Amino acid sequence: MTRAFLVVMDSVGCGGAPDAAEFFNGATPDTGANTLLHIAQACAEGRAEEGRSGPLKMPVLDALGLGEAVRLASGERAPGLDAAPTGRFGAATEVSPGKDTPSGHWELAGVPVPWDWHYFPNTHPAFPEEVTRAACEAAGTEGILGNCHASGTRILADLGAEHMRTGWPICYTSADSVFQIAAHEETFGEARLQDLCKTLAPMLHQMKVGRVISRPFVGSAEEGFTRTTNRHDYAIAPPEPTLCDWVQGAGRRVQAVGKIGDIFSMQGIDEVRKGRDAVLMDHLFDFVDEAPDGSLTFANFVEFDSLYGHRRDVSGYAAALEWFDACIGRLLPKLREGDLLLLTADHGNDPTWTGTDHTRERVPVLCAGVGAGSIGQVAFADVAASVAAHLGVPSRGPGRSFL
Numbered sequence: 001m002t003r004a005f006l007v008v009m010d011s012v013g014c015g016g017a018p019d020a021a022e023f024f025n026g027a028t029p030d031t032g033a034n035t036l037l038h039i040a041q042a043c044a045e046g047r048a049e050e051g052r053s054g055p056l057k058m059p060v061l062d063a064l065g066l067g068e069a070v071r072l073a074s075g076e077r078a079p080g081l082d083a084a085p086t087g088r089f090g091a092a093t094e095v096s097p098g099k100d101t102p103s104g105h106w107e108l109a110g111v112p113v114p115w116d117w118h119y120f121p122n123t124h125p126a127f128p129e130e131v132t133r134a135a136c137e138a139a140g141t142e143g144i145l146g147n148c149h150a151s152g153t154r155i156l157a158d159l160g161a162e163h164m165r166t167g168w169p170i171c172y173t174s175a176d177s178v179f180q181i182a183a184h185e186e187t188f189g190e191a192r193l194q195d196l197c198k199t200l201a202p203m204l205h206q207m208k209v210g211r212v213i214s215r216p217f218v219g220s221a222e223e224g225f226t227r228t229t230n231r232h233d234y235a236i237a238p239p240e241p242t243l244c245d246w247v248q249g250a251g252r253r254v255q256a257v258g259k260i261g262d263i264f265s266m267q268g269i270d271e272v273r274k275g276r277d278a279v280l281m282d283h284l285f286d287f288v289d290e291a292p293d294g295s296l297t298f299a300n301f302v303e304f305d306s307l308y309g310h311r312r313d314v315s316g317y318a319a320a321l322e323w324f325d326a327c328i329g330r331l332l333p334k335l336r337e338g339d340l341l342l343l344t345a346d347h348g349n350d351p352t353w354t355g356t357d358h359t360r361e362r363v364p365v366l367c368a369g370v371g372a373g374s375i376g377q378v379a380f381a382d383v384a385a386s387v388a389a390h391l392g393v394p395s396r397g398p399g400r401s402f403l
């Protein structure tokens with residue numbers, strides 16, 4: 001029997017989204033944003049020299065068709081990504097009205113988002129009175145800190161000391177449909193922070209806020225504050241059964257690596273393994289060894305996005321891509337006859353762009369184990385249909401298999 005490994009490189013877009021002008025970073029539309037192209041150009045021009053050097057080196061993904069995917073998506077040639085592909089490759093276009101992680105993943109899993117998300121305004125306060133009141137009540141505090149749009153690392157530098165003084169949770173949002181709560185893991189307590197998020201989630205989900213996210217941190221005012229890996233996302237459940245449910249419903253096993261469990265509210269998922277991306281890569285290797293016949297392994301590597309895209313760190317992003325590429329080079333020979341490895345992304349996060357938010361882009365689709373050649377322009381939902389077809393599981397919804 002066949003197995004499938006669906007791997008999302010979080011935010012590794014390749015430009016060309018036809019509706020990019022409808023999405024913004026601040027007042028700037030995302031028209032022309034292209035995560036892979038702009039990183040490759042910066043590398044080729046010597047503008048990404050911190051901790052790495054020279055042209056972008058991604059020989060493994062490029063041989064699968066990465067450079068060709070950039071060209072298909074945006075019509076541009078990415079310097080250094082010019083191999084003749086030996087894999088099946090294409091570029092996928094999203095139709096959901098959000099450029100966030102749940103929208104991207106659900107649509108890749110066959111279910112475009114049928115509603116408009118609720119976004120909080122970029123004002124101070126950002127949250128309506130009833131949300132602030134509910135947060136105070138649930139936290140048992142007189143008030144909340146933040147109540148604005150912010151970068152999660154910046155707001156700790158700005159408000160961490162006040163949090164230590166008052167014990168009030170730091171609540172903030174972004175251009176995404178999120179309500180994020182940062183609190184000190186030891187003094188506020190990690191379990192208490194999770195309870196707070198869980199208590200507020202139903203009210204916020206009702207408002208069509210996609211996720212309530214706990215952001216625990218450690219440190220002190222003197223030494224500075226750092227976030228820990230104990231983040232949890234409390235996401236709205238997908239509106240329809242997804243690829244995970246189709247596969248599980250057919251009696252197959254579904255294994256998740258990284259934040260996939262959170263993104264799908266654990267629906268259709270049998271097991272999750274978490275950690276930093278380097279640990280997630282070990283989990284992926286283990287699943288290639290252990291995954292049973294007929295199973296789906298669904299992985300998300302988030303650090304491209306969380307550590308480098310939102311921080312607009314071009315060198316860091318390039319180094320992460322090069323690390324990932326080398327890992328996949330070691331993974332490919334371990335795949336068995338009948339295995340499909342499908343690499344893709346959920347949205348863009350061009351680190352050369354203005355602002356700190358995601359960018360609306362097409363994404364690459366690279367397949368190993370199913371021959372060579374272009375699949376051309378496809379839809380996000382076609383990824384789900386193709387994985388289902390490969391596994392011999394019935395699919396639902398708008399997607400069509402390209403395999």
Ligand SMILES: O=P(O)(O)O[C@H]1O[C@H](CO)[C@@H](O)[C@H]1O
Pocket residue numbers: 101150151152153173174175176177178180213306310
């Ligand atoms: O700046 P941090 O806290 O990393 O926030 C980022 O992470 C959130 C969820 O992925 C996004 O909405 C973005 O704002």
Ligand SMILES: [Mn+2]
Pocket residue numbers: 010011100101104305346347
């Ligand atoms: Mn994402």
Ligand SMILES: [Mn+2]
Pocket residue numbers: 305306310358
């Ligand atoms: Mn993000």
